[in-house]
Amino acid sequence: MTDPEPIRRIGLENVVVADTELSHIDGEKPELLYRGVDAQELAEKSSYEETAYLLWNGGFPTRDELDSFRGELDDRRSLSHGVAEIVEHAPEDAVPMDVLRSAVSATSVYGDGDGTTRDRSLSVLAKAPTALAAFGRARDGYEAVEPREDLDTAANFLYMLNGEEPDERHAEILDTALLLHADHGLNASTFTGRVIASTESDVVSAVTGAIGALKGPLHGGANQDVMEMLLDIEDSQKDVSSYLAGMLEDGERVPGFGHRVYEAFDPRAEVFKKIAKEVSEKTDGPDWFSMLEEVEAFLREEKRIHEKGISPNVDLYSGTVYYSLGVPVDFFVPMFAIGRSVGWTAQAQEQYDDNRLVRPRAEYVGERGVEYVPIDERE
Numbered sequence: 001m002t003d004p005e006p007i008r009r010i011g012l013e014n015v016v017v018a019d020t021e022l023s024h025i026d027g028e029k030p031e032l033l034y035r036g037v038d039a040q041e042l043a044e045k046s047s048y049e050e051t052a053y054l055l056w057n058g059g060f061p062t063r064d065e066l067d068s069f070r071g072e073l074d075d076r077r078s079l080s081h082g083v084a085e086i087v088e089h090a091p092e093d094a095v096p097m098d099v100l101r102s103a104v105s106a107t108s109v110y111g112d113g114d115g116t117t118r119d120r121s122l123s124v125l126a127k128a129p130t131a132l133a134a135f136g137r138a139r140d141g142y143e144a145v146e147p148r149e150d151l152d153t154a155a156n157f158l159y160m161l162n163g164e165e166p167d168e169r170h171a172e173i174l175d176t177a178l179l180l181h182a183d184h185g186l187n188a189s190t191f192t193g194r195v196i197a198s199t200e201s202d203v204v205s206a207v208t209g210a211i212g213a214l215k216g217p218l219h220g221g222a223n224q225d226v227m228e229m230l231l232d233i234e235d236s237q238k239d240v241s242s243y244l245a246g247m248l249e250d251g252e253r254v255p256g257f258g259h260r261v262y263e264a265f266d267p268r269a270e271v272f273k274k275i276a277k278e279v280s281e282k283t284d285g286p287d288w289f290s291m292l293e294e295v296e297a298f299l300r301e302e303k304r305i306h307e308k309g310i311s312p313n314v315d316l317y318s319g320t321v322y323y324s325l326g327v328p329v330d331f332f333v334p335m336f337a338i339g340r341s342v343g344w345t346a347q348a349q350e351q352y353d354d355n356r357l358v359r360p361r362a363e364y365v366g367e368r369g370v371e372y373v374p375i376d377e378r379e
């Protein structure tokens with residue numbers, strides 16, 4: 001039997017390569033569901049850890065189940081010596097996503113649990129915030145702060161980063177931000193993770209690869225780029241429209257806009273926009289929120305890109321939110337990674353549960369019949 005004619009779809013746009021019960025994106029409505037529940041509703045009513053439980057287990061936890069899940073995370077939040085050494089001795093100018101990727105990878109080298117996929121996944125969720133906070137302190141010349149059992153992931157992160165009791169509202173906002181990033185269908189980083197899992201490699205390898213994919217500016221890297229763009233607009237003292245017009249004339253993409261699946265506003269951006277407004281009203285200094293509204297208005301009207309203009313994605317408003325919480329700009333992408341670790345681990349497990357090696361094809365468009373020339377005869 002001969003193989004059917006290969007399907008050619010560069011960028012795999014609209015190609016279904018897996019089944020998932022984890023998250024669903026309706027790009028037209030637009031809507032994002034986690035296990036069938038509206039993510040916007042979860043952002044309002046649930047917490048990051050409850051949502052992690054929901055995604056991992058397929059149902060909401062009882063109070064006891066949530067407490068026990070929290071306990072499993074608490075037991076793993078501290079870094080083993082080997083992982084602590086990596087983050088605390090990283091050069092102070094190291095890229096935080098590189099440090100996070102190395103730290104997460106090392107959680108399996110210095111594993112302190114039973115080494116099952118669940119144990120390793122819990123370790124990633126629990127230790128990634130500790131590792132990032134420890135790097136943040138080490139590069140500023142401070143000792144690492146140990147996690148506390150009475151604080152959840154978001155509050156613990158702020159506590160470990162700053163070494164002081166976090167503001168309650170700031171911790172709540174960070175919790176919502178992590179929840180909103182928890183899963184998102186087969187985005188590039190999750191796909192990377194599933195490809196790795198499909199070789200029957202381990203979950204930490206899947207997450208490590210996914211972190212590498214998230215780092216790029218076309219994916220998670222855009223949240224940092226948005227903030228850097230705003231800081232640059234502020235520094236240059238240009239007005240927003242002429243700055244953006246210049247970017248488009250130079251063929252640059254405006255970070256925080258456009259999406260492969262959403263045709264209109266990304267529902268997560270809607271939640272972030274509300275929070276960004278709230279924090280901007282309480283924060284002194286440049287009015288990032290109004291600047292972003294101007295950016296949005298400009299791109300809505302910008303027919304050069306698309307006749308309907310172009311819509312914000314999750315990365316547009318999240319950066320100014322992190323900024324107002326005092327999270328360093330180069331930690332924005334790692335914050336995304338910490339939230340998305342829930343989805344990466346859940347999707348790897350889903351891949352293991354019903355696996356087939358992911359192995360697409362490339363069309364060879366190079367030369368053929370090229371002869372080998374011995375090295376001394378080459379010009």
Ligand SMILES: CC(=O)SCCNC(=O)CCNC(=O)[C@H](O)C(C)(C)COP(=O)(O)OP(=O)(O)OC[C@H]1O[C@@H](n2cnc3c(N)ncnc32)[C@H](O)[C@@H]1OP(=O)(O)O
Nearest residue numbers: 217218219220222252253254255256257258259260305313
């Ligand atoms: C968490 C996330 O990953 S969300 C995405 C975060 N990334 C960003 O915000 C970076 C900016 N956005 C982009 O680069 C894109 O919109 C992506 C990568 C997100 C989606 O890309 P694709 O689905 O491949 O769309 P594609 O690249 O084909 O874009 C279609 C057209 O719109 C243009 N376009 C898309 N997004 C933008 C943008 N943000 N700014 C300017 N032009 C854009 C492209 O240049 C392209 O124009 P062309 O056909 O004339 O070349």
Ligand SMILES: O=C([O-])CC(=O)C(=O)O
Nearest residue numbers: 184186187188260313314
């Ligand atoms: O789904 C995508 O392509 C990118 C995205 O928004 C995400 O990963 O959250």
